[in-house]
Amino acid sequence: MSEEAGVVIIGAGVNGLGTAYHLGKMGYDDVVVLDKSYICSGASGRNGGGIRQQWTSEENIKLALESRKMFEKLNEELEQDLEFYQGGYLVLAFDEDESKDFKKNVKLQNSLGVESQYLTPEEAKEIVPELNISDVVAATFNQTDGTIYPFKVVNGYANRVREMGIDIRDHTEVLDIVTEGDEIKKVKTEAGDIKTDTVVNAAGGWSSQIAEMAGAEIPNKPVRHEIMVTEPYKRFLEPMVISFKHGIYFSQSEHGNVVGGMGNPDEEVGVNQTGSLWFMKNFSKTLIDFIPRFSGVNMIRQWAGLYDTTPDAQPILGTVPEVERFYQINGFSGHGFMVSPVVDKVTAELILGKEPSMDIDRLSVDRFEADDFEAEGAVVG
Amino acid sequence: MVDVGGHMPERRIKDHPVLEFERGNEFYFDYEGKKVKAYEGETIASALYADGLRKFTESKLLERPRGFFCAIGKCSSCIMSVDGVPHTRTCVVLAKEGMKVENQGARPKFPFIEVEKGKRLERDIGIAIVGGGPAGLTAAIIAAEHGADVHLFDEGDKLGGQLVKQTHQFFGSHTEDAGIRGIHIADELIERAQELGVEFHNRSTVLGFYPERTIAVERDNRFEIYNTEGIIYATGAIENFLAFENNDLPGVYGAGGVQTLMNEQGIVPGEKVLMIGSGNVGVIVSYQLIQAGVDVVEVVEALPEIGGYQVHASKLRRAGVPINTRHTIKKALGEEKVEGAIVQKIDENWQPIEGTEREVECDVICIAVGLHPDNEFLRQAGCEMEYIRELGGYVPKRTEDMRTTTERVYVAGDSAGIEEATVAALEGKIAGAALTEEVYGSSKELEKKKEEAKKSLEQMRMGPYGEAPRQGVKMCTVDEEVC
Ligand SMILES: Cc1cc2nc3c(=O)[nH]c(=O)nc-3n(C[C@H](O)[C@H](O)[C@H](O)COP(=O)(O)OP(=O)(O)OC[C@H]3O[C@@H](n4cnc5c(N)ncnc54)[C@H](O)[C@@H]3O)c2cc1C
Ligand SMILES: Cc1cc2nc3c(=O)[nH]c(=O)nc-3n(C[C@H](O)[C@H](O)[C@H](O)COP(=O)(O)OP(=O)(O)OC[C@H]3O[C@@H](n4cnc5c(N)ncnc54)[C@H](O)[C@@H]3O)c2cc1C
Numbered sequence: 133m134s135e136e137a138g139v140v141i142i143g144a145g146v147n148g149l150g151t152a153y154h155l156g157k158m159g160y161d162d163v164v165v166l167d168k169s170y171i172c173s174g175a176s177g178r179n180g181g182g183i184r185q186q187w188t189s190e191e192n193i194k195l196a197l198e199s200r201k202m203f204e205k206l207n208e209e210l211e212q213d214l215e216f217y218q219g220g221y222l223v224l225a226f227d228e229d230e231s232k233d234f235k236k237n238v239k240l241q242n243s244l245g246v247e248s249q250y251l252t253p254e255e256a257k258e259i260v261p262e263l264n265i266s267d268v269v270a271a272t273f274n275q276t277d278g279t280i281y282p283f284k285v286v287n288g289y290a291n292r293v294r295e296m297g298i299d300i301r302d303h304t305e306v307l308d309i310v311t312e313g314d315e316i317k318k319v320k321t322e323a324g325d326i327k328t329d330t331v332v333n334a335a336g337g338w339s340s341q342i343a344e345m346a347g348a349e350i351p352n353k354p355v356r357h358e359i360m361v362t363e364p365y366k367r368f369l370e371p372m373v374i375s376f377k378h379g380i381y382f383s384q385s386e387h388g389n390v391v392g393g394m395g396n397p398d399e400e401v402g403v404n405q406t407g408s409l410w411f412m413k414n415f416s417k418t419l420i421d422f423i424p425r426f427s428g429v430n431m432i433r434q435w436a437g438l439y440d441t442t443p444d445a446q447p448i449l450g451t452v453p454e455v456e457r458f459y460q461i462n463g464f465s466g467h468g469f470m471v472s473p474v475v476d477k478v479t480a481e482l483i484l485g486k487e488p489s490m491d492i493d494r495l496s497v498d499r500f501e502a503d504d505f506e507a508e509g510a511v512v513g
Numbered sequence: 514m515v516d517v518g519g520h521m522p523e524r525r526i527k528d529h530p531v532l533e534f535e536r537g538n539e540f541y542f543d544y545e546g547k548k549v550k551a552y553e554g555e556t557i558a559s560a561l562y563a564d565g566l567r568k569f570t571e572s573k574l575l576e577r578p579r580g581f582f583c584a585i586g587k588c589s590s591c592i593m594s595v596d597g598v599p600h601t602r603t604c605v606v607l608a609k610e611g612m613k614v615e616n617q618g619a620r621p622k623f624p625f626i627e628v629e630k631g632k633r634l635e636r637d638i639g640i641a642i643v644g645g646g647p648a649g650l651t652a653a654i655i656a657a658e659h660g661a662d663v664h665l666f667d668e669g670d671k672l673g674g675q676l677v678k679q680t681h682q683f684f685g686s687h688t689e690d691a692g693i694r695g696i697h698i699a700d701e702l703i704e705r706a707q708e709l710g711v712e713f714h715n716r717s718t719v720l721g722f723y724p725e726r727t728i729a730v731e732r733d734n735r736f737e738i739y740n741t742e743g744i745i746y747a748t749g750a751i752e753n754f755l756a757f758e759n760n761d762l763p764g765v766y767g768a769g770g771v772q773t774l775m776n777e778q779g780i781v782p783g784e785k786v787l788m789i790g791s792g793n794v795g796v797i798v799s800y801q802l803i804q805a806g807v808d809v810v811e812v813v814e815a816l817p818e819i820g821g822y823q824v825h826a827s828k829l830r831r832a833g834v835p836i837n838t839r840h841t842i843k844k845a846l847g848e849e850k851v852e853g854a855i856v857q858k859i860d861e862n863w864q865p866i867e868g869t870e871r872e873v874e875c876d877v878i879c880i881a882v883g884l885h886p887d888n889e890f891l892r893q894a895g896c897e898m899e900y901i902r903e904l905g906g907y908v909p910k911r912t913e914d915m916r917t918t919t920e921r922v923y924v925a926g927d928s929a930g931i932e933e934a935t936v937a938a939l940e941g942k943i944a945g946a947a948l949t950e951e952v953y954g955s956s957k958e959l960e961k962k963k964e965e966a967k968k969s970l971e972q973m974r975m976g977p978y979g980e981a982p983r984q985g986v987k988m989c990t991v992d993e994e995v996c
Contacts (some may be wrong), residue, residue, distance in 0.1 A: 262623075363600045364573050368623040387573055388620040404894070408725040409738070413633075428626025430600060430731075435722075489925075 136297075137287040138162030139483060140319045141332040142306050143340055145176035146282065146306050148462050149289040149300070150476030151483075157294035157486055163298045164317070164326060166221045168305035174336040175468065178405075178503030180381060180393055181279040182372050183470045184221045185246045186272060188237050188509040191446060191494055193244045195471040200276060200489060202473035210288035214280055215342035215386040219370035220497050221277035222259055224268050226377045227420075229440040233509065238272055259371060262423045279383045279391075282469060306335075309346040318347065330457040330483060337403060337438025339462035340422050348454040350497050352463045356404045357395055358411035360434040364388030373422065374512055381512050387472060390429070390487055394418060395466075395512065407434040426448075436498055439465050443500060444507040450477060450482060451494040459483060460497060466512055520839040524563040525552075526779045530804050534779035540611040549614075557603035557614055558584070558591045567763040567850040569593060569603065571619040578849050584773035585886070586668055586718075587751050593617055599624050599736065604773075606717075607670055611627045627732075634737040638664050640948060641741040643719045643730055643890070646674020646804055646807040648747035648926025648937040650702040652945030657709035659959055661949045663710050664739070666730060668718040672706075673699030675927075676750055676934055678772040695934060699963050700765020719748075726921060743921040743948045746891055747941060750884035750905070751926035755789065758844035764851025768881035781807050783877035787854050788812040795881035796821035796829060802879075803832050810875050813840040815863065837874045843870060845878055854878055894919045904930030904986030910991045913967060914947035915940055918991075923948050930989070932982045936973055942966040 139155065141148045144167035152165050167173065183203060185196040207214050225231040234250060241248045256271035257263050271436060292307060301323070308320040309331060318327045335342045337354035365388050372383035382392025394415045396408075412434060420426045442448060442463035452458055461479050464471070478488045499505050526534060537553025544561060553561035558569070558581055568578040569591045582590040586605035595601040595614050599621035603614070640663025642649045644724035649665060650672065657663045671677065676695040707713070717732040724742055730737040752767035754760070766782060770792070774780050786807055788799045790812035799809045812829065817838055819826045829836060839859055846853035885906035892898055896909040896917040908930045909917040916923050923944040926937035946963035950956075974983040 198556075364620050365623045366620045406895070407721070407723075409727060409729070412721075412723075412736075413728065425623060425625060427628040428598070428624045428734075 135324065136327040137164040138328065139164075139330045139332065140326055140328045141165045141334055142303060142319075143167060143174065143334035143336060143338075144290070144300055145174045145175075145334065145336055146286050146289070146472045147336075147445075147464075147476055148332065149293055150285060150472050151295075151332055151334060151461060151479045152293045152298050152300075153289045154477045154480035155483065155487045156293055156298055158480055158486070160480075160484055161243060161297045161467060165293070165298065165300045166306055166321060167303045169304045170302050171300065172283060174338075175437040175439070175464075176282055176286050176336075178280055178435060179466075179469055180372075180383070180391055181282050181385070181469065182221070182277075182374075182381060182383065182467075183216070183280055184274075184277045184372070186221055186223055186237065186241055186248050186274050186277065186510065187239070188233070189446065189506065190240070190244065192467070192471070192508055192510075193241055193246060194490065195474050197244065197246055199471050199473040199475075202477075203280060206285070206288075206473070210285075210292060212288045214284045214288065216278060216280045216376070217386055217388075218276050218278035218453060219372070220259070220273055220275045222255065222256055222371040222373050223272045224373065225270040226267055226375065227269060230377060234270055234272050239511065241274075246274060247276070248272050260369060260423075262368065263373070264422060264424055273371070279385065281386065281467075285469075290332065299346050303323065306342065306345070309342070309458075311346055311455055314454065316455060316457060330459070332459045332479065332483070333463060334461045336464075336468070337440045339440055339460070343452070343460070346455050346458050348452040348458060350448055350452070350460060350463070352442055352448065353401045353498055354403050355399050355440045355441050356436050357393060357399075357439045357466060358407060358415070358432045358436045359391065359393035359433065360411070360424055360431050362390040362429050362431055365390070365429075375422075376420055376510060376512055377484055379512060380415070380421060380422070382422075383433070386448050389432075392419060403438065405436050405438065407436050411436075420511065440468070441465050445511045446508050447471070447475065447495055448497050449479065449492045452497055457483075523762045524780050526564070526775070526781060526805050529779075532776065532779070536779070538573050542608055542610065542614060544614045545616060555608050555778055557593070557595065557606050557608045557612070559604075559774060559780050561603070561614070562774065563780045569763070570617060570868045572761070575620050576619045577761055578763055579761065580850065581766065581774070582770055583752060583767050584770035594621055597624060597626060604856050605669060611840070628734070634735070635740070636741045638662060638793040639741070640664065640745065640952065641666060641739055642745045642747065642945075643728070644747035644749060644926070644928070645669070645672035645713075646747060646749050646926060646937060647676050647702065647934045648749075648928075648941035649674070649745065650699075650706055651938045651941035652745045652747065652925055652948075653706045653711045654702065654709060655942050655945035655959075655962060656949045657706065657711045659946075659949050659953065659956065660971075661953055663709075663711045664714060665706065666714045666717045666719050666728075668716065669872040670715055671704050672713065672715070675769065678769070678776040697860070698934075719890065722890055722922075743923070744894075745923045745925060745944045745948060746888065746928055747924070747926040747937070747944075748887045748890070748928050748984065750931055751879070753883045753885055754883055755842065755880055756848075757842050759847070760845060762845050762847055762851050763849070764847065764876055765845055765878045765880065768794045768879055769884075771877075771879050772801065774799055775801060775805050779957045781805050782879070783875075784808060785810050785875040786879050787842070787856070787873050787875040788879050788881060790814060790820075790881035790883070791816075791826065791836055791838070792820035792881060792883065793822060793825070794883075796825040798881060799834060800825055800832075800878065803829075803834070809834045810837040811856070811873055813842060814838045815841050815859060841865065842878065844850070846872070851876055851878055884927065884931045885932060886928050888924070891917060891919075891922070891924060892930070894922050895921060896924075899989050901930065901985045901989050903981040904932075904989070906931075906990050908985075909990050912993050912994075913943075913990060914963070915944035916947060919959035921948065921951060930982065930985055936970065936982070939966050939970045939973065945971070
């Protein structure tokens with residue numbers, strides 16, 4: 133049996149399904165979404181739900197700002213409470229260098245329309261009274277940042293996409309992408325072949341494997357990132373608190389549980405999604421340093437997911453030089469959820485040959501051919 | 514309607530045909546500003562239950578009432594704030610004089626607890642056994658008999674696992690232990706392990722597995738780490754649940770929960786019980802309820818015939834308890850707690866037959882629809898798992914030696930598949946012997962004991978009731994090379 137589809141999307145995470153959603157919204161439903169596991173099994177079902185606009189590169193600030201505005205309307209569109217809580221992001225600086233950068237960042241962010249503020253440690257403590265500020269030098273805060281419940285967003289997309297007549301097939305692994313010259317011919321899956329000339333690589337931590345199948349090269353590398361959740365409490369923490377220096381972030385969800393993660397600077401490249409003792413020990417210690425009252429709180433689960441990392445910590449979007457109509461939407465490191473609305477929309481526009489609503493040329497894979505690409509500085513973990 | 518103590522009928526069992534409850538000293542603790550009576554050895558949840566409390570907490574999102582349910586620390590339906598520590602599982606913590614217990618509602622306040630600063634306990638040990646039921650205890654005994662450094666972890670205050678609540682004559686068919694009550698078997702095993710120098714870690718919950726064979730343990734609100742030479746996992750089972758309207762009302766209990774409350778703690782669950790399920794556990798617990806002076810109003814069973822042993826079913830019939838096959842529960846009635854139930858007939862295709870709904874008067878609905886293995890830890894340890902219906906759910910692939918696909922990680926008892934206590938003990942013996950051989954070197958005597966246990970196990974599974982597990986075990990047993 134040989135099937136045909138206009139577009140095959142690989143990966144049923146927020147970006148694969150978000151792209152399908154925007155294609156459907158634009159009236160195009162000849163789409164199949166494939167996932168080797170269950171919906172939301174990748175980073176989209178394992179992340180911290182953080183929505184932040186306080187970035188240091190112009191691209192990321194623009195993507196995040198536009199996406200935040202789209203998230204604000206998403207409840208209505210998906211007819212569901214997605215638990216988008218705009219308690220702000222409180223970013224802490226622990227030395228003079230960081231503090232200097234923060235001033236610069238705020239200026240750039242303000243110039244692009246993000247209303248972040250530069251704060252003293254005392255002002256930070258007013259926002260989070262439990263905070264230990266003994267080593268804090270400065271902070272920045274942006275009220276419209278916040279957190280969202282990832283499962284509801286992704287499943288909200290999935291429900292809507294199915295209503296639009298788009299096919300989502302979970303537990304269907306892509307084994308190969310067959311090309312002739314620079315054209316895609318078909319996608320081979322464990323459940324048969326699908327003829328198509330257009331493929332979207334939304335495979336998160338597995339995206340370089342998918343690119344290789346099509347004979348294309350992207351520099352993405354999967355790196356494990358760990359996270360945990362505590363028992364639930366009445367709300368005592370309004371914003372997401374984060375530190376680049378410690379690689380830690382934590383926030384309280386609408387359910388009352390505190391969700392937080394931390395990067396291990398020595399983490400090796402590879403597909404590994406198991407929890408480590410290193411994280412358990414070091415995260416809890418760091419968390420208690422930040423807010424000493426956490427010493428009386430139990431963690432109820434820890435888990436891990438993959439950051440799909442790139443050399444400049446910015447995503448890879450658009451087509452590749454080797455193969456035509458092979459769209460990339462990957463390489464999001466630790467911030468692929470918060471920018472998803474706009475990148476999903478733009479990807480759909482590119483596929484349908486429409487004028488993109490935001491210019492994303494700078495984010496295509498060929499940027500790495502230049503020697504002087506600039507890295508995003510505000511990466512956590 | 515809220516229950517208050519005082520005028521409630523006495524919930525503590527005084528006279529029992531087979532059990533004697535030696536209650537310790539009487540004392541009082543504080544619940545929401547009220548003095549509550551307890552006896553030494555009672556858990557907080559039991560004492561509150563005896564005092565008439567039904568709603569223990571609320572669900573996190575919808576704020577629905579939550580009551581006592583599993584009684585063995587698995588379900589979190591009874592969490593409360595105890596001496597300022599929120600989310601305490603009151604069913605596994607003993608009541609103490611002067612304790613302050615509070616209803617924490619759906620979400621407690623961010624706690625303010627003085628935690629003693631100090632170095633985290635981290636220890637290198639020999640063999641860690643997780644779970645002190647019959648499987649864990651026998652594994653510990655054989656390993657210790659052969660010189661192993663054995664550490665037995667159990668989250669309860671008392672060892673013995675589910676054996677402790679079995680007051681009936683054992684249903685282990687042809688073994689020397691048949692005819693003895695579970696409670697006594699447990700006591701003997703505990704004593705033997707103690708004599709052999711097994712180190713007991715009670716009130717110690719094993720939280721997780723990390724490479725290479727490190728386990729994380731929570732004890733008295735502290736986090737401990739043990740680096741082990743090998744692990745035997747024997748945490749038993751979790752009760753199955755049923756989907757029906759209002760199934761979360763306080764008063765809907767698992768059969769194991771009812772047994773714990775009644776046989777271990779000597780407290781009756783209520784006055785009128787509707788039993789769901791007529792397997793061995795359903796009929797035995799029904800009979801135990803009658804012995805404790807509780808009215809069992811009806812047993813409903815979805816299958817066309819009774820699943821449990823006829824001996825027990827006949828006892829029920831003689832006591833005038835109707836057993837209605839091809840029936841199911843449709844909904845529980847009540848707002849804050851169970852005040853009745855609707856039962857209904859079902860057809861050959863398991864579909865409810867309209868118009869056959871009938872109201873049953875009861876204050877307890879006891880669910881006895883089987884167990885499933887408690888083995889998430891093994892999944893975390895990377896063991897290959899397989900769904901085997903005959904063994905109650907997902908179980909690890911294992912060799913005849915009970916070794917999983919993860920190096921030096923063994924499994925025994927209900928965690929390896931739901932069977933019964935004698936099987937659990939034999940599996941424990943095999944796993945204990947095999948791991949001791951692997952870590953400390955093999956000996957003729959160990960080898961002999963292991964092979965004997967394997968033979969007994971085979972015999973155990975020969976009878977008609979052994980048919981399903983025999984098939985199940987066949988499906989998940991793999992060769993030595995695979996592991
Ligand atoms: C611990 C952690 C915390 C994070 N915190 C945040 C945060 O606070 N805010 C934020 O914005 N971002 C955060 N991120 C990043 C964010 O989660 C990801 O960038 C985002 O979810 C990526 O979504 P995706 O749809 O591109 O990929 P994924 O969700 O990873 O989906 C990829 C899918 O592709 C499928 N797949 C792979 N190979 C194949 C194949 N061969 N065939 C078929 N299907 C295949 C996978 O099964 C998977 O479901 C975090 C990430 C982690 C790991
Ligand atoms: C209601 C009921 C009636 C039964 N009646 C009979 C009968 O009459 N005859 C018969 O042969 N069998 C009977 N059984 C079955 C029998 O009790 C079990 O097969 C047997 O107890 C299983 O032994 P086990 O050692 O595997 O587990 P268990 O006896 O369940 O022991 C497991 C132990 O592990 C501990 N534990 C669990 N998780 C952790 C953790 N994370 N950290 C530390 N410790 C942990 C628990 O506290 C417990 O002590 C009955 C079972 C039930 C539920």
